[in-house]
Amino acid sequence: MKKNTITLLLLLIVILNLTAKEYKLLSPNGNLCFYLQDERPNGELAYEIKYKDQPVILLSSMGISGWENKLELEKIKDTTNDEVWKQVYGERAEVRDHYNQKTFIVKKTGRGDKLNIEVRAYNEGIAFRYVNAGNGYQTIKSENTTFVTPPETYCWFAPFAQSRYTYLPIRDWPGESERPLTMKLKNGLYTCLAEAEMVNYCRTKFVVNKGEENIIRCKMYENIEDIAPFATPWRVIMVAEKPAELLANNDIILNLNAPNKIKDTSWIKPGKIFRITRLTTEAAKKCIDFAAERSIEYVHFDAGWYGSETSRDSDPRKSDVDPARCDVNDLNIPEVTAYAKTKGIGVWLYVNQRALDMYLDEILPLYQSWGIAGIKFGFVHVGNVKWTYWLHEAVKKCAAHNLMVDIHDEYRPTGFSRTYPNLLTQEGICGNEEFPDGNTTTTLPFTRFICGAGDATICYFHRRELKEKLPLNARSLESTACHQLALSIIEYSPLQFIYWYDSPEDVYGVPEIAFFDQLPTVWDDTKVLNGEIGENISIARKKDGVWFVGCITNNDARKQTLALDFLDPAKKYEMTLYTDGGEKVKTRTHVAVETKQVNTKTQIKLDMLPRGGVAMIIKEK
Template sequence: MHKKLPFQSPWRVVMMAKNEGELLENNYLIQNLNDPSAIADESWIKPGKVLRETTLTTQGAYAAIDFVAEHNMQYIMFDAGWYGDEMKNSSDATTVTLDPKRSKGPLDMEAVTAYGKEKGIGLILYINRRALEKQIDEVLPLLKKWGVAGIKYGFVRVGDQDATAWMHEAVKKTAQYEMIIDVHDEYRPTGFSRTYPNFLTQEGIRGDEESVPNAHTLISMFTRTLAGASDNTVCYYSSRVNTMGGSHASQLAKTVCIFSPLQFLYWYDKAPLAPVKEDGLWGDTKTIGNEPELEFFDSVPTTWDETKVLEAEIGEIGVIARRKGNDWYIGGINGGSGTKRVVRFFFFR
């Protein structure tokens, strides 16, 4: 650590409670150790539900925008590949240069943002830290000009003083251009989102991309999520759901059980009218259907007014109720074996 005197060291926190559920109900402690919001006008910061557009094409984006507009979602997102190979230092995030391993295009970024604006839908763009660290001062004004609503930072460095300082400065700069943020991969929350609430969520969790069993999710639910929001990238039609030993019901429940102001739904799936992918490139996906239970994804909020943990046992079971206005949503996930529980709705008024 390198710092001129005098200086303050970071908080180190020990949380204690009677049970796992009480810890989760009081996880605001971490945020409260950070400074209040530094953003005077927060009206542009909008949480919501996100659909990743997997084809990286203009046609696919139009289809995704139409779908999310019809299903009470707020954003679409282009992930890695829109500006070239994310892992190459030579890839330029000030250009739309498709990675040929992921898409043949075409992709007209400004046409996509314009169509999204017509429909009231925002666009989030993924940028790997290799480009961000070199180009952030050029990228931010350009994305603002394009009409982009947010950035998903990828593979940021974590752990040391320099990495943390860069992250905090990048979040501040992004706020100046009124863009929201999702940080992916290893970064775990420290409560900095209280000071810069445009920093809506982060990964830092072994979510659905890792095909973890529900028992693991039930460990993360009462450990990792104590630190803050978790972008779990919720799958639905992907074969990962079967690999995880879960069910479509538990996938729906994750949107209540795992808090994230940005909820990425239908990870690896595509909108019904998106182009058919028969090119063999990365991104072959299932098409989203119209099963009646998907109305739950349509209606579920991403931020809440109150949380009650009804059942909690690390690795075994979690039943969580969350309130938005006058409406309560309840999600329950069990571990490796089936169980029957009596849930008491003592909190209803």
């Protein structure tokens, strides 16, 4: 392109921007600024975002189908909010919801209805959505929202919810990107595009069109037909100076959802859970005994307990074990549940969406009468409006029968657990049962876990060399034992599966399993101590005055120093430290366990193996 042509284009952009009127919205601390441009030549709306005067999102489009142009700003409403709400459970006991908001009321030539654009500025990020409170029906075919990133922005790209991540520039993507989408800007800032309160709408992913660069577009799963009134999900742009701050600030997703609607939440009890791998009454009772011995709150019957899940004839109203899963068909769920109750253990049942769709209204009161604690939804449909609405309505129905929920497969959270906290967790993640490498497990906290809890299934004795007692030099490239210990802290899930591939007989002979006996699954406080995406992360979480700390590295060995300055300086503590000890530790897992006296000035030197980790329990003396 010739120099004079470039000059003319730049001049044209300047002229067009001079004709626009700009409105500014600041975050409470003044660091983040959202700018809305009005009165553009074609009646379009555009926005940009800056952090401490550094560009985050360059001038980008706003609007939905039917509201792309010929728009006129009629009125602006200003509000502010600063409150602290208590969670039923979470990564911290209390959450601050602090933001400034502008509602831009827009009208369009030739139309009588109006569109509200609600924009909130938090210290953690900017969020906006499109709202039509009128009665006129509308079909939404597309969303005009774009996110124009500064040049040389890179992202961690995942095409679907359970995939691994690839580090890519914002150009020529190989398909759609899942949300949230974490990015690194050339100026050193980190940002994350997310979606909140996607309850009665279709899923929106992100795309970069062929031939375009640094322009991220919203791609709706399908049209929204004849909807009124409506509010689109929130589009969220989080901004941070360090990757750890993105994860530390993930409460913004919960804040963008409606408050808890369950009046009595006393029956909602997070905890650890153990999968029953042999589907017989006798095996189930042995697992219940094991759970009671090891302070595990729940046992779980996975696919196959009511027949083949691929068959429409399989009936979740009765036990009828799939012969492909077990050679004995004597499972009695009510009997097992009654036995579990005598041991203080709850029972969860897996039911896939096909059976849920056919029998939901029958099985919910039935399971409640049996004393079932919760249901794990399997093979759910995600993306379109019909099944998104169905899924969230099913969670509401479960709440009416005191049943907790774990949603599996491609479902990713957008904060609905705040409104219906009986939805404890969900998959939508490349979990440990898929044997991700260290590069993946050190990427997930800064990507997938920004949007909420992830049921990633801790797999402790899963490795072949442990069960077959192979020598250390014959080990596979899977994560170490301490990597899995640390993941149970790092990968937040109120319902935490442990020993995923194991039976009670596998869990013996190593002292470090006492760590899992003490492990909580929800927390009073959480601190993301440090981390780099795809390299390492350290997290400290506190419950009832006890700190649990997890540190992991990627596929590379790593030495680092961890400061314990998050501890109370007025107190002294005793730490139990779990490290990968190598051949000098003569147990199957080669985990070294030692105790140390520590305080807020202590610095722990970590020497982690490739795909390794360190775990700690720190108690007041």
